[in-house]
Amino acid sequence: MLKTIGVVTPGGDAPGMNAAIRAVTRIAHSRKLQVLGFERGWDGLLTNTYKRLTPRTVGGIIQLGGTMLHTLRCPEFEKAEGVELAAETLELNEVNGLVVIGGDGSFRGALELGRESDTLMVGIPATIDNDVFGTDETVGFDTAVNTAVAAIDKIRDTAISHERVFIVEVMGRKRGFLALEVGIAIGAEVILIPERECKATQIVDVIRENAHKGKRAGIIVAAEGIGDTSKLAKAIAKKTGFEVRLSILGYAQRGGSPTARSRLLASLFAEKAVDLLCEEQGSSLVGLQNGTIASIDLKKSCETQKPLDLRLLKLAEMLAI
Numbered sequence: 001m002l003k004t005i006g007v008v009t010p011g012g013d014a015p016g017m018n019a020a021i022r023a024v025t026r027i028a029h030s031r032k033l034q035v036l037g038f039e040r041g042w043d044g045l046l047t048n049t050y051k052r053l054t055p056r057t058v059g060g061i062i063q064l065g066g067t068m069l070h071t072l073r074c075p076e077f078e079k080a081e082g083v084e085l086a087a088e089t090l091e092l093n094e095v096n097g098l099v100v101i102g103g104d105g106s107f108r109g110a111l112e113l114g115r116e117s118d119t120l121m122v123g124i125p126a127t128i129d130n131d132v133f134g135t136d137e138t139v140g141f142d143t144a145v146n147t148a149v150a151a152i153d154k155i156r157d158t159a160i161s162h163e164r165v166f167i168v169e170v171m172g173r174k175r176g177f178l179a180l181e182v183g184i185a186i187g188a189e190v191i192l193i194p195e196r197e198c199k200a201t202q203i204v205d206v207i208r209e210n211a212h213k214g215k216r217a218g219i220i221v222a223a224e225g226i227g228d229t230s231k232l233a234k235a236i237a238k239k240t241g242f243e244v245r246l247s248i249l250g251y252a253q254r255g256g257s258p259t260a261r262s263r264l265l266a267s268l269f270a271e272k273a274v275d276l277l278c279e280e281q282g283s284s285l286v287g288l289q290n291g292t293i294a295s296i297d298l299k300k301s302c303e304t305q306k307p308l309d310l311r312l313l314k315l316a317e318m319l320a321i
Contacts, residue, residue, distance in 0.1 A: 001096075002033060002096045002097060002277060002278055002280065003033065003034060003094065003096060004033065004034040004035070004036065004093065004094055004095050004096055005024075005028055005033055005034070005035055005036075005095065005096060005097040005098065005099060005274070005277055006035070006036045006037070006038055006050070006090065006093070006095045006097070006098045006099070006119075007021055007024050007025070007035060007036070007037045007038070007053065007069065007098075007099045007101065008037075008038040008041060008042070008044065008045065008069065008098065008099070008100055008101070009021070009041060009067040009069050009070075009071050009101045009102060009106075009126075010041035010042050010071060010074070010077075010100065010102050010105070010106040010109060011041065011071060011102040011103050011105050011106045011127075012071070012102075012103065012127065012128075012254065013065070013066045013067050013071055013254055013255075014103075014126040014127050014128050014138070014139060014140030014141075014143075014144075014254060015065045015066075015128075015139075015140045015143035015144070015254070015255065015256055015257065015258035015259070015262050016126060016139040016140045016143065016258040016262035016263060016265065016266040017066065017067040017101055017126050017139065017140070017266070018058075018061040018062065018064045018065070018066065018067060018068055018258075019061075019062045019139075019258060019262070019263040019266035019267060020101050020124050020126060020139060020266035020267075020269060020270050021037065021053070021058060021061070021067070021068060021069065021101070022058040022059075022061055022062050023266060023267040023269075023270030023271065024099050024124075024270040024273060024274060025037075025053040025054065025055065025057075025058045026055050026058065027270055027271055027274045028274050029054065029055050031274065031278060033274075034052070035052070035053040035054075036050045036051075036052060036053065036093060036095060037050055037051050037052075037053045037068075037069045038050045038069065039051065039069050039070055040069070040070045040071060040072040040074075041069075041070075041071045041072050041073075041074055041106075042072075042074040042076075042077035042082070042086060042109060043072045043074045043076075043077075044069075045077075045085075045086035045089045045090070045113075046074065046076055046077060046082055046085050046086055046089070048089045048092065048093070050093070051069075062263055063257050063258070063263075064257070065143075065254075065255045065256045065257055065258060066255065067101075077109060078109075083109075083112050083113055083116050084116055086113055086116075086117075087113060087116040087117035087119075090113075090117050090119045091117065091118075091119075095119050096119060096120065096277070097119060097120040097121075097122065097277035097282070098110070098113070098119050098120070098121055098122070099122050099123075099124060099270075099273050099274075099277070100121060100122070100123045100124070101123075101124045101126045101139075102123070102124075102125075102126055102127065103125065103126070103127030103129060103131070103132060103138070104127075104131060104132055104133075104301075104302065106123070107123045107125075107132070107285060107298060107301060107302050108302050110123055110298065111283070111298055111299055111302050114282065114283050114298070119282075120276075120277055120280065120281070120282030120283075121282050121283055121284075121298060122273045122276050122277055122281075122282065122284050122285070122286065122295075122298075123273075123284070123285040123286065123298055123301070124139065124266070124269045124270065124273055124286050125138040125139060125269070125285065125286070125287060126138060126139035126140050126266070127139075127140060127141070128140045128141055128143070128144035128171060128178060128253055128254055129141075129171070129172060129174075129175055129177060129178060130175075130177040130178065130306075131174070131175040131177055131306050132285070132287070132301060132306060133296075133300070133301045133304040133305065133306040134285045134287040134289070134295075134296040134300070134301040134304075134306075135285070135286075135287025135288050135289065136287070136288045136289060136290070137265065137288050138265075139258075139262055139265050139266045139269060140254075140258065140262055141177070141178070141262070142259050142261040142262050142265075143256060143257075143258045143259045143261075143262045144171070144178060144253045144254065145178065145181050145182055145185065146259055147249075147252060147253050147256055148168075148170050148178070148182045148186075148249055148253055149182055149185045149186055151168075151247075151249055151252070152168050152182070152186045152219060152221070153186060155168060155219065155247055156186070156217075156219055159217040159218065159219060159245075160217045162217075162243065163216040163217050163242075163243070164217060164242065164243040164244065164245055165207060165217065165218045165219075165220065165236065165237075165240075165242050165243070165244045165245070166218070166219050166220065166244075166245050166246070166247055167220045167222055167229050167232060167233050167236075167244065167245070167246045167247070168219060168220070168221050168222070168247045168248075168249065169222050169223075169224050169229045169246065169247070169248040169249065170182055170221060170222070170223060170224070170249055170253060171223070171224055171249075171250075171253050171254070172193070172194070172223030172224055172225055173194075173223075173224055173225040174194060174225050175193075175194065175195070175223075175225070175306075175308065176191075176192075176193025176194055176195050176196075176223045176225070176308060177308060178223065178253075179191060179192065179193050179221050179222060179223035180193055180308065180312050180313070180316075181312075182221055183221035183316055184312060184315065184316050184319065186219060186221065187219070187319060187320065188219045188220060188221040188316065188320065189206060189207070189210060189215075189218040189219060189220060189320045190203055190206055190218075190220040190221070190320075191220075191221050191222075191313060191316050192220065192221070192222035192223060192226045193223050193225075193226065193308070193313075194223055194225035194226055195308050195310065196310060196313060198226075200232060200235045200236060200239070201239075203220065203232075203236055204236060204239045204240055207236065207240050207242060208240060211240075211242075213321075216242075224248075229246055229248070230246055233245070233246045265288065268288075268293050269286045269287075269288075269293065271293075272286045272293045272294075272295060273286050276295060281295075283297060283298045283299065284296070284297065284298055285297070285298050285301045
């Protein structure tokens, strides 16, 4: 019988994680369940470090970025002994279900832990990369997009004033979901993503064509995974004669107060996660699918790459004329 559940936030932080922790805690308590918040990601399960979460201890956090439980890279958990120790911690504390709030790396860890433990595992996708299969959108993605858009809108003012081209690097080491949506939202002349190679010569052609149209300023949005943007900026400047500047937004995209949408998704995902645990359905991932809160098998999510709609690149090109 389900009596105690745990919450953990491994991996990178994302805006809305606190909203998810708050919602899981309060919904669980409404079902007469106890909640343990394991601190510093998987490290909390290895060291048996946790705090008891109550409706009051999670008060006043819905608007805060980051995670009140903190997070820490934990290479020890990647070893078989680490997973076994984490399983022992769950058994010691009689944790019947564990809500894992994070991205694909966190869910692969949850999958391994579930194989070593009788504790039910349910994942809530929270990552600014939006690359988790099984959900159309992750908690924190909308916030990261809006953070980047607000910054680039300001950069464009300078680009127009000085007639410069700016390359703005956003996060996305492996996937281009963030860069693509941000690029369309700010009207980028060029969007660079890891999924589609774009040579410097092609970018140069676009800038020269724009110059013939009278556009002497421009914004190029690039995912960090496309390569060395500093070298790219120098190459474009050399071949076009334009002033090209590089702006790297960096970790600012991962912080800040979550948007209303990120908070709402966190709350809806949390409700579904607690429902699944109460129904004793483990090894699941909660997600938004065609406007409906649903769930899929955790293993399928971990083993399947989420597709990126490359048609949006064509849309961006049409909008940038």
